[in-house]
Amino acid sequence: MNKLDLTALLKNNPYPGRGIVLGRSADGKSAVAAYFIMGRSENSRNRVFTVTEDGIRTEAHDPSKMTDPSLIIYHPVRQVGRGLIVTNGDQTDTIRDGLLAGNTFASALHTREFEPDGPNYTPRISGLLSPDGSFKLSILKSADGDPSCCHRYFYTYDHPLSGEGRFIHTYMGDGSPLPSFEGEPERVILDDPDAETLAERMWNALNSDNKVSLFVRYTDLDTGEYRQVIRNKF
Numbered sequence: 001m002n003k004l005d006l007t008a009l010l011k012n013n014p015y016p017g018r019g020i021v022l023g024r025s026a027d028g029k030s031a032v033a034a035y036f037i038m039g040r041s042e043n044s045r046n047r048v049f050t051v052t053e054d055g056i057r058t059e060a061h062d063p064s065k066m067t068d069p070s071l072i073i074y075h076p077v078r079q080v081g082r083g084l085i086v087t088n089g090d091q092t093d094t095i096r097d098g099l100l101a102g103n104t105f106a107s108a109l110h111t112r113e114f115e116p117d118g119p120n121y122t123p124r125i126s127g128l129l130s131p132d133g134s135f136k137l138s139i140l141k142s143a144d145g146d147p148s149c150c151h152r153y154f155y156t157y158d159h160p161l162s163g164e165g166r167f168i169h170t171y172m173g174d175g176s177p178l179p180s181f182e183g184e185p186e187r188v189i190l191d192d193p194d195a196e197t198l199a200e201r202m203w204n205a206l207n208s209d210n211k212v213s214l215f216v217r218y219t220d221l222d223t224g225e226y227r228q229v230i231r232n233k234f
Helices: 006-011 091-100 105-109 195-205
Strands: 019-024 030-038 047-052 055-060 077-080 083-087 124-129 135-143 146-157 164-169 186-189 211-220 226-232
Touching: 006 164, 006 186, 006 195, 019 083, 019 124, 019 135, 030 083, 030 124, 030 195, 047 211, 047 226, 077 091, 083 091, 091 105, 091 124, 105 124, 105 135, 105 146, 124 164, 135 164, 195 211, 195 226
Parallel strands: none
Antiparallel strands: 019 030, 019 164, 030 211, 047 055, 055 077, 077 083, 083 124, 124 135, 135 146, 164 186, 211 226
């Protein structure tokens, strides 16, 4: 699998939906995590990322305009010990509770399915970044739009290479219904020296009409200290 340009992937897709990038910095010293959300409806666009004691949360930018909080208000990022969970829904809490109970990332996600938002049946994408920089990714999706069957895919990256990551997102592009992500997580170049640079690059590449919020974190693999950046359209 060739390494792809993350900027080009984002610029060439007007609606990847929600996306996760996990990997390692070019100097090999930092674990990299990024998560973004997009929206087509006023309800989906009316959101911001806010910092919590163990990660981030989505909140309504204007609570008076929020019509349905289900599926759009959740904790995308939560820390468990020195591990970091990143997902596109409330399965963040499912994974967190499972890990704290001594279960695995995969076993926790076997209790969940894709989102109940037919006809799109948006995939649930999830990631777990470990203290040593290794990481896991997962996608739970319907069988080509048939909600009677859930396909579960899990990917493990034990020794991530410096300067690259894996990118998984909910949709292949815009459409009606929205086409679910297909194939393995995309192998992307991560040559940005810090969280600020990567955040700037990703934010500028995301579709200006549909982008909502972005989170990027660089974690020092030796100390566990991190630097994170949040961008909100509102």
